[in-house]
Amino acid sequence: MRLSHVVLNAPDIDATRVWYETHLGFALSDTLAHPRMGQVMHFMRCNPQHHSMAIARGPHASLHHISFELRGLDEYMYGTGRLLRAGVRMIWGPGRHLAGDNTFSYFMDPHGNTVEYTTELEELDEDAWHPHVYDFSQPEVTDQWGTANPMNELVAKESFNDVDRGVFVAPPV
Ligand SMILES: [Fe+2]
Numbered sequence: 001m002r003l004s005h006v007v008l009n010a011p012d013i014d015a016t017r018v019w020y021e022t023h024l025g026f027a028l029s030d031t032l033a034h035p036r037m038g039q040v041m042h043f044m045r046c047n048p049q050h051h052s053m054a055i056a057r058g059p060h061a062s063l064h065h066i067s068f069e070l071r072g073l074d075e076y077m078y079g080t081g082r083l084l085r086a087g088v089r090m091i092w093g094p095g096r097h098l099a100g101d102n103t104f105s106y107f108m109d110p111h112g113n114t115v116e117y118t119t120e121l122e123e124l125d126e127d128a129w130h131p132h133v134y135d136f137s138q139p140e141v142t143d144q145w146g147t148a149n150p151m152n153e154l155v156a157k158e159s160f161n162d163v164d165r166g167v168f169v170a171p172p173v
Contacts, residue, residue, distance in 0.1 A: 001068075001069045001070060001071055002068070002069050003066065003067070003068060003069070004052075004067040004068060004069035004102075004116075004118050004121060005049075005051050005052050005053055005054065005066075005067045005118075005121075006052075006053050006054075006063075006065075006066050006067070007041075007053065007054040007055070007056050007063075007064035007065050007066075007067075007159075008053065008054075008055055008056065008061070008062075008063065008064060009056050009057070009058025009059075009060065009061060009062045009063070009064045009159075009160060009161065010055050010056070010057065010058065010061055011057070011058065011059065011060060011061070013039065013040070013041070013042055013055045013056070013057050014039075014042075016042075016055045017042045017044065017055055020044055020053070020055070021044075024046070025046060026044040026045065026046050026052075026053070027044065027045055027046075027126070028042055028043070028044060028131045029043040029044065029045045029050050029051055029099075029100070029124065029129065029131060030042075030043045030050070030051075030099040030100070030131050030132045030133075030134060031043070031131060031132070031133045031134070032099060032133075032134050032136040032141070033133050033134070033135060033136060034135070034136045034137055035135065035137055037057075039057070039133070040056065040057045040136055041054055041055065041056045041057065041136075042054060042055045043099055043100060045124070045126075048123045048124050048125075048126055049121060049122075049123060049124075050099070050100040050101070050102070050121055050122040050123070050124055051099075051100055051121070056159070058159075058160050058161075059160055060160075060163045061164070062160065062161035062162065062163065062164060063113060063114075063161055064114065064159045064160075064161070065106060065113070065114035065115060065116050065159055066113075066114075066115055066116070067104075067115070067116035067117075067118045068115065068116065068117055068118070069118055069119060069121070070117055070118070070119045071119070072119055072120070073103065073119060073120065075119070076094075076103050076105070076117055076118070076119040077094065079105075079117050080093065080094050080105040080117055083105075083107050083117075088107050088108070089107065089108045090105060090106065090107050091106045091107065091108055091114065091155055091158045091159075092104065092105075092106040092148055092149060092151065092155050093105035093106055093117075093147075093148050093149075094145075094147055094148060095142070095143030095144070095145050095146075095147050095148030096143060096144040096145045097141075097142065097143070097144070098134055098140060098141045098142075098144055099132070099134055099141070100121050100122050101120065101121070101122040101144075102118045102119065102120055102121040102122065103117075103118055103119050103120060104116055104117070104118055104143075104148070105117045105118075106159075108158065112158075112161065112162075113161070114158060114159045114161075136151075
């Protein structure tokens with residue numbers, strides 16, 4: 001249907017969050033925290049959709065993943081199965097996150113970018129909403145359904161991506 005959200009890696013997620021709040025008018029919806037690692041992800045919104053972007057703690061600035069919205073659970077599962085049958089590697093899923101209440105299936109593209117299929121992302125009442133800090137080590141937080149493979153350091157590292165090599169040169173205007 002459309003691009004659902006984009007997640008960026010950042011070494012300092014709090015400074016990045018404040019920058020997007022100050023200059024682009026984003027608001028914090030929820031945060032994921034780990035008992036040992038501290039806060040690892042901020043979900044940011046610019047409209048009632050729970051998040052249009054998120055900031056993930058990573059070793060360097062890079063893309064974490066982009067997510068595409070499908071039309072409901074059935075299409076989301078058909079889409080997930082279509083990629084699986086084509087032999088595309090699924091790194092995490094299928095499941096349903098607690099923060100945002102959206103479903104997820106994460107795949108790797110040929111260059112190692114992570115792409116997600118999602119649906120049913122939560123719409124908030126922005127006037128009444130108070131951000132939560134969810135414990136990322138709880139399995140029900142990462143996946144309410146319990147169908148996804150467990151999240152661990154190896155899965156997480158798949159979405160760090162490499163440092164941008166700076167090979168893109170903008171064409172003359
Ligand atoms: Fe996502």
